Amino acid sequence: MDLDIQYQTGLLWQDYQHKEWISLLGQLKEAANDGQNQQLFYEAISFLAMYVNHHFSVEEAYMKQYRYPEERFHREEHRIYILRLKDFREKHREYATDVCPKIVENMTDWVYSHIMENDKKLGEFILTKEQPRLKQS
Amino acid sequence: MAFDEKYETGVVWQDFQHKQLIDLFQKIKEARANKKDESLFRYTVAFLAMYVNHHFSLEEEYMEKYQYPGKDTHHKEHQAFVKEIKAFRDENKGYSQRASDDLLTRMEDWILTHILEDDQRLGRHIHSFEKNRSAP
Numbered sequence: 001m002d003l004d005i006q007y008q009t010g011l012l013w014q015d016y017q018h019k020e021w022i023s024l025l026g027q028l029k030e031a032a033n034d035g036q037n038q039q040l041f042y043e044a045i046s047f048l049a050m051y052v053n054h055h056f057s058v059e060e061a062y063m064k065q066y067r068y069p070e071e072r073f074h075r076e077e078h079r080i081y082i083l084r085l086k087d088f089r090e091k092h093r094e095y096a097t098d099v100c101p102k103i104v105e106n107m108t109d110w111v112y113s114h115i116m117e118n119d120k121k122l123g124e125f126i127l128t129k130e131q132p133r134l135k136q137s
Numbered sequence: 138m139a140f141d142e143k144y145e146t147g148v149v150w151q152d153f154q155h156k157q158l159i160d161l162f163q164k165i166k167e168a169r170a171n172k173k174d175e176s177l178f179r180y181t182v183a184f185l186a187m188y189v190n191h192h193f194s195l196e197e198e199y200m201e202k203y204q205y206p207g208k209d210t211h212h213k214e215h216q217a218f219v220k221e222i223k224a225f226r227d228e229n230k231g232y233s234q235r236a237s238d239d240l241l242t243r244m245e246d247w248i249l250t251h252i253l254e255d256d257q258r259l260g261r262h263i264h265s266f267e268k269n270r271s272a273p
Contacts, residue, residue, distance in 0.1 A: 057153070058149075131268075131270075
C-alpha cells in the first residue's frame, strides 16, 4: 500500500523509505506493547535505527549534491531524531511498560510532521533539479 | 576496488547504496588482510541483509512504476542473490576466516556483474523515464 497522498513528495525513493519507516515504527510499537519480549523490542529498535540512519544519509547525499539551501537546518532535525532514538534505545528498560508505546507514538507523529514541514520542501527542490522541464511547463 | 564513475548510474539514491556496498566490501577486504575482520563480519552480514531487502525492493518499486522492460530478468537476479545470502547465513552462524572469504567472493561477484552491468541499464531507464515524463 502506498503512503497516504498528503504525505507523498513525488519522489519514489523518498516516499518508499518514508512508508517503510512508518511501518517499522508500527512494528516497534507492537514490540513495545508486548512488554514481555525484550529481545523482539531490541531487534526492532536496532533495525529501525539502522534504517533511519540510512534514510537520512540518502537525503543528505541529495542535499549535498544539489546544494540545498536549507541543508543545515534539515540535517539538524535529523541529528535530533537520531539522538532521541539512541536515548530511547539505551533507556527503554527503565521506562514503565505503558510509557514505551507512547514514546513510539510520539516518534511516529514526528515523522509525519517532519515530512509535511521539511521533506515536502526538500522533495520539491530535488524535483526542480532533476526535472527542470516539468517545472517550466 | 573503489566506487568510481564506472559504477555510477547518475541516480543519486542508487549510487549512494551501491557505494555503501562497495565501501563495505573494501573495508572487509582490508580488515581481512590485517586479521581484524571478526567484528566487521557481523556488521557486514546485518548490512547485507538490509541491503538485499531494502535496496532490491526499492529498485523493484522503480521497475514496476517506471515499466522497466528488463524487469523480470532483473527481478530474478535479485531473487538469486537473496537466496544466496540466505544460504550463506544459514551455513555461517558465526565468524570464521573461511566464511569471511566466502562472503567477499560473493560480494565481489555481485558488484562486478550486477552493479556494473544490470544496474547500469536500469539506471539509464530511470533517467530516460523521468526525462520523458517531464517533457512538456
